[in-house]
Amino acid sequence: MQRSERWVVGFLLVLASMTFFFPLVTFHVPILGDQDMSGYDLVAKMKDFDNTIDAVKPKQLDLPQSAPASSTPATPHLKMPLSVQAVPLIPIEVILGFASAAIALICCLIATGSSSAKGFSTLGAVAAAAAILHLTIANSDLHTWFQEQMDAQASSLADNPFANLGRQIADLAANSFQIKPGVGLYVLAATLSAAAVL
Numbered sequence: 530m531q532r533s534e535r536w537v538v539g540f541l542l543v544l545a546s547m548t549f550f551f552p553l554v555t556f557h558v559p560i561l562g563d564q565d566m567s568g569y570d571l572v573a574k575m576k577d578f579d580n581t582i583d584a585v586k587p588k589q590l591d592l593p594q595s596a597p598a599s600s601t602p603a604t605p606h607l608k609m610p611l612s613v614q615a616v617p618l619i620p621i622e623v624i625l626g627f628a629s630a631a632i633a634l635i636c637c638l639i640a641t642g643s644s645s646a647k648g649f650s651t652l653g654a655v656a657a658a659a660a661i662l663h664l665t666i667a668n669s670d671l672h673t674w675f676q677e678q679m680d681a682q683a684s685s686l687a688d689n690p691f692a693n694l695g696r697q698i699a700d701l702a703a704n705s706f707q708i709k710p711g712v713g714l715y716v717l718a719a720t721l722s723a724a725a726v727l
Contacts, residue, residue, distance in 0.1 A: 534643075534727060535637055537727060538637050538646060538650075538724045538727050539634065539637045539638065541720045541721075541723050541724040541727070542630055542633050542634040542637060542646075542650070542720070542721075542724055543634065544716070544720050545627075545630040545653070545716070545717050545720040545721050545724070546627065546630050546631060546634060548568070548713040548714075548716045548717045548720070549567065549568035549569065549627055549713075550567050550568065550569065550713075551567060551568075551711065551712060551713025551716065552565035552566065552567060552711035552712060552713050553566060553567060553568055553571060553623055553660075553710070553711045553713045553714045553717075554566040554571065554619065554664065554708070554709070554710065554711055554714070555707070555708075555709045555710070555711045556706075556707070556708055557705065557706065557707035557708075557709070558705075558706060559705040559706065565711060566711070567713065568623060568624075568627060568713070571619070571620040571623055571624075572620065572624065609674060610667075610670035610671070610673070610674050611670075612663065612666045612667040612670045613667050613670055613671050613674065615663070615667075616663075616664075616667050616708075618663070619660050619663055619664060622656050622657075622659050622660040622663065623656070623657070623660050623714070625652070625653070625656040626653045626654075626656040626657040626660065626717055626718075626721065627653070627717070628653075629649045629650065629652045629653030629656060629721070630649075630650070630653045630717070630720075630721055632649045633645075633646045633647075633648075633649035633650045633653065633721075633724065634646075636649060646724070647724075647725050650721050650722075650724040650725035651721075651725040653717075653721040654718055654721035654722040654724075654725055657714060657717045657718035657721060658718050658722075660710070660714055661710045661714055661715065661718060664708060664709060664710045664714075665709075665710065667708060668707060668708045668709060671706070671708065675706075
């Protein structure tokens with residue numbers, strides 16, 4: 530690797546490492562607005578990240594044994610999509626991307642050759658792209674799941690005069706909840722891809 534190329538690749542890898550402090554994942558929650566998570570937040574609050582996803586899962590109510598049986602059939606609870614259940618893997622994908630960027634930067638600085646820096650840059654770019662794709666698919670699957678859940682509940686509320694109002698509020702809440710890749714994740718994937726190409 531020539532000296533000029535090493536400087537350019539080193540700059541790209543430093544920039545990729547700096548995105549650790551940029552917003553990597555953005556949650557849009559009704560009333561609370563946008564909640565950005567940086568790399569530090571993803572690592573430090575991995576448990577809270579899991580709890581945020583668990584919060585949207587339906588909960589079964591425990592009724593006392595003496596309660597009379599309802600005349601209406603129970604609303605079926607649909608299983609969460611696999612992409613949403615696997616959302617806790619996103620911090621691992623992000624950490625793999627940053628670890629690869631750091632190792633590629635070390636390989637670039639000690640001039641061990643371009644093949645090792647290129648290999649780790651490629652690995653990091655693939656991990657960052659996988660996190661972006663995973664978040665995009667999970668967001669789409671989550672909205673589809675919300676819609677199917679509301680359709681399943683609509684049949685049990687057919688005789689309720691307020692069912693239409695409840696449906697509109699539920700639609701609004703479901704469409705307002707978003708989980709999207711942040712700008713930092715796109716910058717990480719782009720800089721690592723450019724470093725791998727160079």
